[in-house]
Amino acid sequence: MEFPDLGKHCSEPTCKQLDFLPITCDACKQDFCKDHFSYVGHKCPFAFKKDVQVPVCPLCNAPIPVKRGEIPDVVVGEHMDRDCTFHPG
Secondary structure (H helix, E strand, O other), X not given: OOOOOOOEEOOOOOOOOEEXXXXXXXXXXXXXXXXXXXXXXXXXXXXXXXXXOOOEOOOOOOEOOOOOOOOHHHHHHHHHHHOOOOOOX
């Protein structure tokens, strides 16, 4: 091999493909191939830090603001326990 240090192996444990143009995940800072670079593709544990979707309460259908770095499921759960305006029945 003329270039033994060229490229990187995909960080996905089930892949490990040698990729000459790896993509670095901006959330977890690991290198991935084209098949695993998306947050879903490698099940990124830090995707919630970059994902800016606004969750909606399943009971009252109100949008729940989530600050960067917070886990949306936890924030929605707290809303349902304390601030939700839905009253069954």
